[in-house]
Amino acid sequence: MAKKKQEAVFTPIGLNKNNNGKVDKSVELPPATKKKHKELGLSDDDVIAMFDQMYLQRRFEERAMQMYQKGKFGGFLHLYIGQEAISTGTVFALNDDDDIITAYRDHGWGLVRGISAKEGMAELFGKATGCSKGKGGSMHFAKTENHFWGGYGIVGGHIPIGGGFAFANKYLGNGQISTCFFGDGAVDQGALHETLNMSQLWKLPCVYVVENNGYSMGTASNRHTVGEIHERAKGYGMKSALFNGMDALTVYENMKAIADDVRENSIPYFVEIRTYRYRGHSMSDPQKYRTKEELEQYQKTDPVERMKQYLLDEKIAKQKEIDAIQERIEEDVLEAVKFADESPFPEPDALYEDMFAGTPFIHDKK
Amino acid sequence: MAVLQFREALKEAIDEEMDRDENVFVMGEEVAEYNGAYKVTEGLLDKYGFKRVIDTPISELGFAGIGVGAAMKGLRPIVEFMTFNFAVLAADQIINHASKVRYMLGGQASVPIVFRGPNASAGQLGATHSVAYDSMYAHFPGLSVIYPSEPDDAKGLLKSAIRNDDTVIFMESEQMYGLKGEVSEEKDYIIPIGKAKVKREGEDVTIVATGKMYHIAKQAAEQLAKDGVDAEIIDPRTIKPFDLETVIKSIKKTHRCVIVDEAHPFGGLASEVGFLIQREAFDYLDAPVQRVCLPDVCAPFSKPLFDLWLPDAKNVIEAVNAVMYR
Numbered sequence: 140m141a142k143k144k145q146e147a148v149f150t151p152i153g154l155n156k157n158n159n160g161k162v163d164k165s166v167e168l169p170p171a172t173k174k175k176h177k178e179l180g181l182s183d184d185d186v187i188a189m190f191d192q193m194y195l196q197r198r199f200e201e202r203a204m205q206m207y208q209k210g211k212f213g214g215f216l217h218l219y220i221g222q223e224a225i226s227t228g229t230v231f232a233l234n235d236d237d238d239i240i241t242a243y244r245d246h247g248w249g250l251v252r253g254i255s256a257k258e259g260m261a262e263l264f265g266k267a268t269g270c271s272k273g274k275g276g277s278m279h280f281a282k283t284e285n286h287f288w289g290g291y292g293i294v295g296g297h298i299p300i301g302g303g304f305a306f307a308n309k310y311l312g313n314g315q316i317s318t319c320f321f322g323d324g325a326v327d328q329g330a331l332h333e334t335l336n337m338s339q340l341w342k343l344p345c346v347y348v349v350e351n352n353g354y355s356m357g358t359a360s361n362r363h364t365v366g367e368i369h370e371r372a373k374g375y376g377m378k379s380a381l382f383n384g385m386d387a388l389t390v391y392e393n394m395k396a397i398a399d400d401v402r403e404n405s406i407p408y409f410v411e412i413r414t415y416r417y418r419g420h421s422m423s424d425p426q427k428y429r430t431k432e433e434l435e436q437y438q439k440t441d442p443v444e445r446m447k448q449y450l451l452d453e454k455i456a457k458q459k460e461i462d463a464i465q466e467r468i469e470e471d472v473l474e475a476v477k478f479a480d481e482s483p484f485p486e487p488d489a490l491y492e493d494m495f496a497g498t499p500f501i502h503d504k505k
Numbered sequence: 506m507a508v509l510q511f512r513e514a515l516k517e518a519i520d521e522e523m524d525r526d527e528n529v530f531v532m533g534e535e536v537a538e539y540n541g542a543y544k545v546t547e548g549l550l551d552k553y554g555f556k557r558v559i560d561t562p563i564s565e566l567g568f569a570g571i572g573v574g575a576a577m578k579g580l581r582p583i584v585e586f587m588t589f590n591f592a593v594l595a596a597d598q599i600i601n602h603a604s605k606v607r608y609m610l611g612g613q614a615s616v617p618i619v620f621r622g623p624n625a626s627a628g629q630l631g632a633t634h635s636v637a638y639d640s641m642y643a644h645f646p647g648l649s650v651i652y653p654s655e656p657d658d659a660k661g662l663l664k665s666a667i668r669n670d671d672t673v674i675f676m677e678s679e680q681m682y683g684l685k686g687e688v689s690e691e692k693d694y695i696i697p698i699g700k701a702k703v704k705r706e707g708e709d710v711t712i713v714a715t716g717k718m719y720h721i722a723k724q725a726a727e728q729l730a731k732d733g734v735d736a737e738i739i740d741p742r743t744i745k746p747f748d749l750e751t752v753i754k755s756i757k758k759t760h761r762c763v764i765v766d767e768a769h770p771f772g773g774l775a776s777e778v779g780f781l782i783q784r785e786a787f788d789y790l791d792a793p794v795q796r797v798c799l800p801d802v803c804a805p806f807s808k809p810l811f812d813l814w815l816p817d818a819k820n821v822i823e824a825v826n827a828v829m830y831r
């Protein structure tokens with residue numbers, strides 16, 4: 140007898156799942172490193188500086204969100220809150236002249252690579268004093284003199300460019316490596332796969348890093364991509380890694396080892412770092428695709444709180460010293476808001492500037 | 506007449522066509538469980554199920570092409586791009602494949618697919634999220650390009666697009682989704698592709714504007730009216746095929762024309778239509794045709810620069826003044 144035909148389903152269903160009360164988790168976090176900072180070659184001052192940096196990223200964005208809600212600026216605002224251990228652990232593991240490129244969730248990356256809170260906030264406000272002169276806004280923080288090549292808004296679009304930096308570094312023989320960060324959603328773009336193939340074929344010194352935060356906008360990872368993300372490397376015979384992104388020391392340990400290997404042997408890596416996005420995708424996201432319970436599970440692993448606790452537990456800093464750091468950062472960020480607010484907007488002529496290096500070839504300028 | 510938001514008019518069109526033909530289906534990023542990034546597809550998953558309302562990964566090239574293949578096999582895909590700025594990644598499938606398959610196979614196959622989503626800028630979203638692509642697609646033979654400005658046009662034209670046996674590019678705007686307007690309640694309300702509409706009758710000057718720019722033109726016309734200038738506004742609604750006849754007829758009456766186009770100046774709608782007007786109605790013109798479009802620079806983020814960049818009613822009034830030697 141013919142079986143009753145099942146209705147075809149394409150994308151895995153995410154709604155109305157019944158997990159018998161178990162909290163649905165969009166990413167499983169691998170365990171954090173057990174090593175102490177000294178074993179990783181980090182001094183007490185280094186870990187204090189890491190905390191300082193993570194706290195700056197956190198407060199900068201919390202204030203930015205407030206200013207956005209007050210109507211101080213418009214456009215998109217994608218917050219990195221929850222993912223700060225990745226930017227921080229990575230930058231401490233890299234040389235200062237190694238290249239970094241990322242997607243639009245870029246504030247943390249900019250700050251850790253030397254964009255001041257003032258330059259960053261002014262960029263959000265669209266002011267002439269912003270790191271990209273107010274031309275880019277939230278999605279396009281950049282500081283190329285510090286080898287931070289910016290944030291990009293077309294999902295996956297910057298992946299080949301990260302490969303291009305590695306190509307140039309190999310071509311120039313300058314000993315620099317390139318690192319390219321993107322979300323789990325970007326894994327689904329063809330550009331990634333073309334770039335991975337060429338990178339392995341040409342032995343480009345580049346680390347391709349997926350910051351898997353569980354969601355691509357409102358779509359959980361398992362609803363948009365198949366298998367284990369880091370295992371894609373196998374198809375290219377490429378080295379890979381998977382680790383916890385909620386602990387800056389774990390990120391540091393792994394990225395250091397990877398960067399050393401990439402630099403010494405001129406090879407690419409494909410890395411999946413598991414993390415979690417605490418806020419909505421952008422400012423207009425009702426977040427109906429996840430439960431409060433899920434969010435709370437990950438908030439227990441808050442990378443900033445974790446680092447603070449580490450400083451206390453290891454007696455690296457007293458509560459008083461931590462308070463002092465936090466107060467200083469709070470002031471810096473408030474000063475940045477004031478600076479951004481009081482800075483001038485770009486002059487009207489700026490509309491036509493930065494289009495070309497030399498003669499501006501502007502067609503039919505009335 | 507029912508008053509609907511632009512997004513509701515689009516949804517009605519999709520809903521009616523899905524109801525009529527079970528080969529019509531929708532796919533795109535966040536169209537199903539999230540109910541659409543801009544809520545155009547809200548409720549369709551509940552009504553039609555997971556088979557016919559499909560969330561895709563961020564793989565524009567891939568899902569556009571899967572749509573083309575499905576269309577060649579007789580299905581009627583409606584492929585939503587979160588914006589046409591991201592459809593650039595799918596350009597190979599749209600331009601090299603969808604538009605050319607029928608011709609290069611000597612008429613043996615067709616590609617009845619609708620690619621739809623918001624076009625052009627939507628506030629301060631920066632250089633990569635603000636481009637108007639209508640003229641670019643209109644450049645290629647084999648594609649029809651629709652860019653309506655009001656809910657009624659949107660509904661009637663989207664239904665036509667879904668029924669069309671070839672590829673249609675259907676453009677919307679994030680900033681128009683909430684716009685309300687009267688929509689015909691006629692059963693099976695169809696507006697033929699390629700028919701312009703005179704949306705304001707006037708004697709002194711013809712303004713051609715579609716999509717978001719129609720509303721800029723309308724604002725300008727209202728202000729001009731206070732100054733005693735009576736503008737006629739023609740909304741082509743379809744970029745390609747372009748209804749030149751309606752425009753020429755109007756120019757024969759007003760003898761002056763301004764084209765408002767949300768694209769950069771080089772090779773856009775304004776330049777093509779401007780050329781056709783001088784060829785077909787040269788003797789009727791009392792002034793050179795003027796255009797209002799974007800400057801030849803990327804979209805800046807900063808608010809004052811963005812406002813300077815985007816055409817506004819003031820720019821339209823200046824252009825009207827120029828053709829009227831005021």
Ligand SMILES: Cc1ncc(C[n+]2csc(CCOP(=O)(O)OP(=O)(O)O)c2C)c(N)n1
Binds near residue numbers: 292323355563594
């Ligand atoms: C080519 C392209 N398609 C769609 C979008 C719209 N979009 C912006 S971000 C995003 C989700 C990306 O998720 P993920 O890569 O996981 O990064 P995350 O936001 O989690 O940092 C989408 C669909 C885009 N910007 N570019």
Ligand SMILES: [Mg+2]
Binds near residue numbers: 322
């Ligand atoms: Mg993600």
